[in-house]
Amino acid sequence: MSIPRTGRVRAAVLAGLGAWLPPRAVSNDELAGRIDTSDTWIRTRTGIRTRHVVDPGMPTSRLAVEAGSRALESAGVSEVDVVVLATATPDRRCPATAPVVAHRLGLTGRPAFDVSAVCSGFLYGLAVGAGLIESGAAESVLVIGADAFSTIVDPQERATAVVFGDGAGAVVLRAGEPAEAGALGQVVLGSDGSLADLITIRAGGSEHPTVEQMPSRADSYFAMRGQETFALAVARMAEASREALANAGWEANHVDRLVCHQANLRILQATSRRIGISQERLVVHLDQAGNTAAASIPLALSHALSSGELHPGERVLLTAFGGGAAWGATTLTWPQMKH
Ligand code: ACO
Numbered sequence: 001m002s003i004p005r006t007g008r009v010r011a012a013v014l015a016g017l018g019a020w021l022p023p024r025a026v027s028n029d030e031l032a033g034r035i036d037t038s039d040t041w042i043r044t045r046t047g048i049r050t051r052h053v054v055d056p057g058m059p060t061s062r063l064a065v066e067a068g069s070r071a072l073e074s075a076g077v078s079e080v081d082v083v084v085l086a087t088a089t090p091d092r093r094c095p096a097t098a099p100v101v102a103h104r105l106g107l108t109g110r111p112a113f114d115v116s117a118v119c120s121g122f123l124y125g126l127a128v129g130a131g132l133i134e135s136g137a138a139e140s141v142l143v144i145g146a147d148a149f150s151t152i153v154d155p156q157e158r159a160t161a162v163v164f165g166d167g168a169g170a171v172v173l174r175a176g177e178p179a180e181a182g183a184l185g186q187v188v189l190g191s192d193g194s195l196a197d198l199i200t201i202r203a204g205g206s207e208h209p210t211v212e213q214m215p216s217r218a219d220s221y222f223a224m225r226g227q228e229t230f231a232l233a234v235a236r237m238a239e240a241s242r243e244a245l246a247n248a249g250w251e252a253n254h255v256d257r258l259v260c261h262q263a264n265l266r267i268l269q270a271t272s273r274r275i276g277i278s279q280e281r282l283v284v285h286l287d288q289a290g291n292t293a294a295a296s297i298p299l300a301l302s303h304a305l306s307s308g309e310l311h312p313g314e315r316v317l318l319t320a321f322g323g324g325a326a327w328g329a330t331t332l333t334w335p336q337m338k339h
Contacts, residue, residue: 008134008178009177009178010133010134010136010175010176010177010178011130011133011134011175011176011177011178011180011183011184012126012129012130012133012134012141012173012174012175012176012183012184013173013174013175013176013177013180013182013183013184013335014171014172014173014182014183014184014332014335014337015074015075015076015077015140015171015172015173015174015182015335015337016071016072016073016074016075016076016077016171016172016337016338017070017071017074017169017170017171017172017298017301017302017305017337017339018066018067018068018069018070018071018072018073018074018169018170018171018298018302019067019070019167019168019169019170019295019298019299019301019302019303020063020066020067020070020167020168020169021052021165021166021167021289021299022052022053022054022055022058022063022166022167023052024052024053024054024055025050025051025052026050026051026052026053026165027039027049027050028042028043028048028049028050028162031161031162034155035155035156035158035161035162036158037158037162042162045264045266046162046163046264046265046266046286047264047265047266047268047284047286047287048162048163048165048265048286048287048290048291049287049288050287050288050289050290051164051165051166051288051289051290051292052165052166052167052289053148053150053165053166054148054150054151054166058148059091059097059148060087060089060090060091060097060146060147060148060168061091061097061100061101061104061146063146063147063148063166063167063168063295064085064087064097064098064101064144064146064168064170065101065104065105066168067144067146067167067168067169067170067295067298068083068101068105068142068144068168068170069105070170071142071144071170071171071172072105072142072172073338074172074337074338074339075172075174075337076338077140077172078106079106079107079110079140080107080110080138080140080141080142080172081110081111081132081138081139081140081141082110082111082112082129082132082138082140082141082142083098083101083102083105083107083110083111083112083113083141083142083144084098084112084113084115084125084128084129084141084142084143084144085097085098085101085112085113085114085115085125085144085145085146086114086115086116086117086121086122086124086125086143086144086145086146086294087114087115087116087121087145087146087147087293087294088116088118088119088121088147088149088152088293088294088323089146089147089148089149089151089152089293090114093204096112096113096114097114098112098113098114098144099112099113101144105142107142115128117191117294117322117323117324117326117328118199118293118294118322118323118324118326119199119261119263119291119293119294119296119320119321119322119323120189120261120294120320120321120322120324120326120327120328121145121147121293121294121322122143122145122169122294122295122296122297122298122320123187123189123297123318123319123320123328123329123330124189124326124328125143125144125145125294126143126171126173126184126187126318126330127187127189127328127330128141128143129141129143129173130173130184130187133173133174133175138175139174139175140172140173140174140175141172141173142170142171142172142173143170143171143172143173144168144169144170145168145169145170145293145294145295145296145297145298146167146168146169146170146294146295147166147167147168147292147293147294147295148166149164149165149166149222149291149292149293150164150165150166151166152201152221152222153221153222154218154221154222157218157221159224159226160221160222160223160224162290163263163264163290163291164222164290164291164292164293165289165290165291165292166292166295167289167292167295167296167299168292168295168298168299169295169296169297169298169299169300169301169302170298171298180335181312181313181333181334181335181336182332182333182334182335182337183332183333184330184331184332185244185247185248185330185331185332186244186247186248186330187244187328187329187330188240188243188244188247188328188329188330189240189326189327189328190236190240190326190327190328191324191325191326191327192324192325193324193325195232195324195325196324196325197225198224198225198228198229198232198323198325199222199223199224199225199229199322199323199324199325200222200223200224200323201219201220201221201222201223202219202220202223203219203220204220229263229321230264230266230267232321232325233261233263233267233271233321233322233327234267234270234271234274235274236321236325236327237260237261237267237271237319237320237321237327237329238271238274238275240319240327240328240329241258241271241275241317241319241329242275243329244317244319244329244330244331245275245317245331247331248331250315250331252275252276252277253276253277254315255275255277255281255315255316255317256281256314256315256316257281257283257304257309257310257314257315257316257317257334258271258272258275258277258281258282258283258316258317258319259283259297259300259301259304259316259317259318259319260272260282260283260319260320261291261296261297261319261320261321261322262284262285262286262289262290262291262292262296262297262299262300263286263291263296263321263322264286264291265284265286265287268282268284268286269282271319275317277317283300283301283303283304283309283310284300285299285300285303285304288303293322296320297318297320301316302339305339306339310334311334312334312335312336312337313333313334314333314334315331315332315333315334316331316332316333316334317329317330317331318330318331318332
């Protein structure tokens with residue numbers, strides 16, 4: 001689904017980018033010392049070599065503030081009109097985490113709210129931020145993707161414990177012209193609630209408020225049907241990407257950098273093949289950070305900029321798939337920015 005925006009006069013333009021990983025790195029070998037896995041299995045099945053995790057007591061808001069402040073600095077601003085935080089690991093079930101983040105960024109009083117779309121959260125956040133700017137409701141929006149999956153994954157469950165890492169990434173969107181570099185293309189979004197059990201934490205919500213009501217301890221932890229998720233992720237990211245490319249008037253071979261949600265290297269490779277984009281154009285950051293859920297796209301963009309893989313004027317395609325199920329894609333031409 002994409003909302004037609006023919007003849008639009010205002011666009012949301014990317015003006016700043018920031019990212020942050022918590023200092024503590026956990027290697028595959030360290031995990032293999034704790035659970036029945038190996039560096040070879042993790043590297044060959046996922047592409048991940050290391051991930052960063054929060055220390056006990058470091059909440060998602062801390063990650064979000066670090067990334068958000070770097071994005072504001074990159075954009076050369078100290079204020080924005082709205083703060084949108086995409087996360088599936090809020091500090092608390094109630095209230096939302098975004099107001100805490102806004103307060104710590106010196107933005108007390110500004111509207112601030114969470115968006116819940118798991119690994120597609122950053123693209124959902126971009127769509128909300130872009131909509132606020134295009135409608136004239138805001139001149140600038142800080143969109144943050146931050147997650148601490150190490151706090152919801154069972155540390156003894158090898159199928160999930162090896163995959164996820166913690167981190168945050170953020171962008172500042174400002175009002176601008178649809179034709180300028182950095183202007184976001186239409187954000188294509190989709191969801192399928194019949195797949196709610198694919199990626200889930202069963203206990204702890206209004207359906208099953210306490211784990212005591214559930215058949216097993218596993219119900220209080222994050223669970224994912226990995227192989228099914230794998231196939232759906234490739235199919236939905238490729239479909240959403242094709243729609244985003246058509247909206248931009250681009251062919252697949254126009255794309256200079258493909259930035260997928262960093263789930264698994266094999267998923268990224270299969271998705272690029274399905275869209276028809278050569279593998280050299282894939283941005284890969286999961287080897288260093290694992291799957292950081294809502295943070296993975298801005299973290300990957302920041303990595304690509306720092307490592308010299310992304311330059312002003314290059315055409316970028318962003319796409320994600322995750323719990324919900326929910327997915328999305330959008331395009332932009334990379335702007336000049338301080339980073
Ligand atoms: N170490 C060693 N062996 C393992 C591990 C591990 N860490 N994990 C699983 N295995 C074993 C399994 O027990 C199984 O053994 P068996 O054949 O004896 O039964 C074997 O490896 C194969 O298991 P699979 O689950 O089939 O492994 P697969 O190759 O599918 O990899 C993975 C698992 C990495 C999770 C993969 O399925 C995947 O990446 N899926 C998609 C994840 C994704 O896209 N997520 C995006 C959204 S996430 C979100 O929204 C929060």
